[in-house]
Amino acid sequence: MNYQIIINRVNIVDQIEAYWTNDDYIKLLEKFDYPDASDADASSLKELLFMAISDFEPKEAAVIVLEYKLSEHLNEGQIQQLSNDMFLDKVCEEYPEIGLHSTLFHINQLLFKAYNGKFPNAKATIIECSMTPLESENEMQLTKENVLKLLSNGLSSSNLIKRLFDNAMNENAPFPEAEDVLWDLTTTDNLNYTITTSEYWLNKDDIIASEFEGILEIAVDVE
Template identity: 75%
Template sequence: MKYKIEIENIEIVDEIEKYWTNDDYVKLLGKFDYPDGSEADKDSLKDLLFMAISDFEPREAAAIVLEYKLSEQLSDGQIQQISSDMLIDKVCEEYREIGLHSTLFHINQLLFKAYNGKFPNAKATIINCKISPLESETNDLLSKENVLKLFANGLSDSNIINRLFDQAMHFNATFPEAEDILWDLESTDNLNFKITTSEYWLGKEDVLSSEFEGVLEEVKEEV
C-alpha cells in the first residue's frame, strides 16, 4: 500500500523532557549522599541533584547513574567499562546493544549537564509528520517498523539506517531493530505522528524532502 509522508517539522534536542521524574531525582539524590531529597522543593530537585553529582568524580557518578537505570541489563564490569568510555565517546550511539541506546542517551545528557560539558553532548531528533494512505482508507495501525520502511524513499543514501539495514528498509523483509532505532512513536489518530530517535540514526540532513511517498509490502517471514 502506498502512503504519503508530510514532514511538518524536525527538531534536534539535547534532552527529552519528562524522562526523568521527581521520583528519579529523589532516589538519585540518596545515591549521591543527599538523603533528604524527599523533603526538598520539587522545583529544586534537579538543581540539587546536579550539585550532589558534582561532588563526585565524573566516572564514579556515571557508574552510579548507570547502576540505577541499567543494573538489570548490565553486569558490574560492563557498568564500570561504560562509565569510563562515556567520558570519551558517545556510548549512547556506539554501544553494540541498540536497545540500550535510548537509556544511555538520557544518562549521558543528565551527566553532560551536571558537569557542564565534561561528557560528550549527544542529540535526539523529534519529527512531527503526517502519514496518510493514498490508495484506500485503512484502519491498520502503523508500527515503528512500518514507519521506518515508509521513510526509506525520503532518506539520503548516506543515512546510516539505509546503509546498515538496506534489505529491511527497501525490501519486504522483517525489521526487528526498528523497535529500538525509534525510541518512541506517538499518535492519537494513526495519521499524525511524533517520532523520537537519536540524531545518530536520523538527522535533519538525512531527510531529503518535506513530502515523499512510501510503500508498505507484506513482510515475508524468514524461514
C-alpha cells in the same frame, strides 16, 4: 499500500524533558547522599541533583547513574567500562547493543549537564510527520518498522539506517531492529506521528524531501 508522507517539523535536542521523573530525581539524590530528598520542593529536584552529583568524581557519578538505570542489563565490569568510555566517546551511539542506546543517551545527557560539558554532548532527533494512506479510508496504527520503511523514499542514500539495514528498509523483509532504532513513536489519530530517535540514526541532512510517497508491504518471516 501507498502512503503520502509529509515531514512537518524536525527538531534536534540535547535532552528529552519527560524522561526523568521526580521519583527518579529523589531516588538518585538518595544514592548521591542527599538527605531528605523526598521533602524537597518538586521544582528544585533537578537542580539539587546536579549539585549533589557535582560533589562526586565524574566517573564515580557515572557508575551510580548507570547502576541505577541498567543494573538489570549490565554486569559490574560492563558498567565500570562504560563509565570510562563515556568520557571519550558517545557510548549512546557506539554501544553494540542498540537496545540500550536510548537509556545511555539519557544518562549521558544528565551527566553532561550536571558537569557542564565534561561528557560528550549527544543529540536526539524528534520528527513530527503525517502518514496518510492513499488507497483506504481505514487508517491503521503504524509500527516503528512500518514508519521506517515508509520514510525510506525521503531519506538520503547515505543515511546510516539505509546503509546498515538496506534490505529491511527497501524489501518485504522483517525489520526487528526498528524497535530499537526508533526510541519512541506516538500518535493520537493514526495519521500524525511523533518520532524520537538518535541524531546518530537520523539527522536533518538525512531528510531530502518534505513530501513524498511510500509503499508499505507487510513483512513476511522467512523460515
